[in-house]
Amino acid sequence: MTDVPATAAEESASESMTTRGEGRSRRPDSDAFRAFMASGWGERITMPLERLGAADYLPARALTAGQPFAGQRLVVPAGTFKVRSNDCDYRFRAHSAFAHLSGLGGEREPDAVLVLEPKESGGHEAVLYFKPRASRTSKEFYADSRYGEFWVGARPSLEEVTTQTGLRCAHIDTLRDALAKDAGQVDIRIVRGVDAHIESTVEEIRTQAGLPVGEDARPEDERFEEHLSEIRLRKDPFEQAELRRAVEVTKRGFDDILKALPRAVGHRRGERVIEGAFGAVAREEGNGLGYDTIAASGNHANTLHWIDNDGPVNEGDLVLVDAGVEVDSLYTADITRTLPVNGVFNDVQARVYQAVLDACEAALARANEPGCRFQDVHDAAMQVIATRLREWGILPVSVEEALSAEGQQHRRWMPHGTCHHLGLDVHDCAQARREMYQEALLEPGMVFTIEPGLYFRADDELIPAEYRGIGVRIEDDVLVNEDGSVTRISEDIPRTIAEVEAWIAAAQGR
Ligand code: GLY
Ligand code: MN
Numbered sequence: 001m002t003d004v005p006a007t008a009a010e011e012s013a014s015e016s017m018t019t020r021g022e023g024r025s026r027r028p029d030s031d032a033f034r035a036f037m038a039s040g041w042g043e044r045i046t047m048p049l050e051r052l053g054a055a056d057y058l059p060a061r062a063l064t065a066g067q068p069f070a071g072q073r074l075v076v077p078a079g080t081f082k083v084r085s086n087d088c089d090y091r092f093r094a095h096s097a098f099a100h101l102s103g104l105g106g107e108r109e110p111d112a113v114l115v116l117e118p119k120e121s122g123g124h125e126a127v128l129y130f131k132p133r134a135s136r137t138s139k140e141f142y143a144d145s146r147y148g149e150f151w152v153g154a155r156p157s158l159e160e161v162t163t164q165t166g167l168r169c170a171h172i173d174t175l176r177d178a179l180a181k182d183a184g185q186v187d188i189r190i191v192r193g194v195d196a197h198i199e200s201t202v203e204e205i206r207t208q209a210g211l212p213v214g215e216d217a218r219p220e221d222e223r224f225e226e227h228l229s230e231i232r233l234r235k236d237p238f239e240q241a242e243l244r245r246a247v248e249v250t251k252r253g254f255d256d257i258l259k260a261l262p263r264a265v266g267h268r269r270g271e272r273v274i275e276g277a278f279g280a281v282a283r284e285e286g287n288g289l290g291y292d293t294i295a296a297s298g299n300h301a302n303t304l305h306w307i308d309n310d311g312p313v314n315e316g317d318l319v320l321v322d323a324g325v326e327v328d329s330l331y332t333a334d335i336t337r338t339l340p341v342n343g344v345f346n347d348v349q350a351r352v353y354q355a356v357l358d359a360c361e362a363a364l365a366r367a368n369e370p371g372c373r374f375q376d377v378h379d380a381a382m383q384v385i386a387t388r389l390r391e392w393g394i395l396p397v398s399v400e401e402a403l404s405a406e407g408q409q410h411r412r413w414m415p416h417g418t419c420h421h422l423g424l425d426v427h428d429c430a431q432a433r434r435e436m437y438q439e440a441l442l443e444p445g446m447v448f449t450i451e452p453g454l455y456f457r458a459d460d461e462l463i464p465a466e467y468r469g470i471g472v473r474i475e476d477d478v479l480v481n482e483d484g485s486v487t488r489i490s491e492d493i494p495r496t497i498a499e500v501e502a503w504i505a506a507a508q509g510r
């Protein structure tokens, strides 16, 4: 399907390459046709609109977001469509800072902009600018494949989004004037790199108002982006509940993977069978995947971001699956389980798996101690990993030397970090300053992963042959409670050797 131009005049006009693709079909465009298309419609058949769960939290988020930028106008674009190829776009997914401050999930709302407008009384008011659905008398109604009701369904009205979010809403066509109002007296900040059109509008307004532009405005813009990342480090109760739900449905995805394992073994691209089984649950139960699923069997597990998933799944191998469902509010889980394909770990696999599990437990225990900094959790896991590698005769230096800043030899077999914040992004809060992230104390409301691993590549000549080709990661999602203790919110997803073997047996009716 494609929308097309129209008039005879257009059709006879000399074609430019940019419009050539529009010539595949013919659409009537007479006044009579437009009038016909606008007539004869009854009440729209729509679902009743309910207030979003996030709505109660939006005023507090706006207040915190604006707090260091008193008197400034703060612009947070949702972003626009990204072309996948030719005239096909990817599904729209809003920038996470926008999703956080608007509460809008799913595919809402392309080209929208959230503005934190400074109030005379202090603080900011969040105003949401977007393109509401056009009337049925418009050409957009039937002829616009990106926004038209015939093509993408009835988009919401301003009033409907106010009902859902509690935010004041305004038409996107009024945004420019709203941004330009009092500019000069009011400075403007924008999250860069999200929507080039909005960014250039802001630059124009800054120029006209004599405000710093371009590189002169960059440091303050980036401070704003950094702040928006940092205010998400601690999750509010709504976010915590959404993350728990994301983990819950991710477990269902893993359950279906186990059921699909026999079919995966019989398929030349068994890893794709696993990927597909999880992906179906992600779309059925949530918005989709939080990130591309890693389904890595045998030696593929040692390629950390193995997302080709085009290999076989062989009996006797381990298959590492790193997958997370992003729920409709856009919060995602991030879970890894490493599964024995035939349901039972052999001795070497069990030895490696248990070492990784011990590292998980050590990291969790450290996180539960008072005064734990984020980076201490990683250090606790590395102590175990280095110790086991030394016991197995693999680590060529002492544990102490390996753990020193100059050593780090154990990282050959565990090259990634053990923890990252989790939320709207799988690697959430990535723009936060180091002192707010790695060096910060764990605080209530933080949600992060614990995900040590051991990766023994098939061509690694520094390890005994029996380890080669084995890769194991175990990844859990944890929440810091109000009392400072830590809960593994993925505790219902089996992970000890006995639990995993029993889980596979039960899923396959054995
Ligand atoms: N799934 C990406 C990660 O574990 O960080
Ligand atoms: Mn992770």
Ligand code: MN
Pocket: 322, 323, 334, 335, 336, 475
């Ligand atoms: Mn992961």
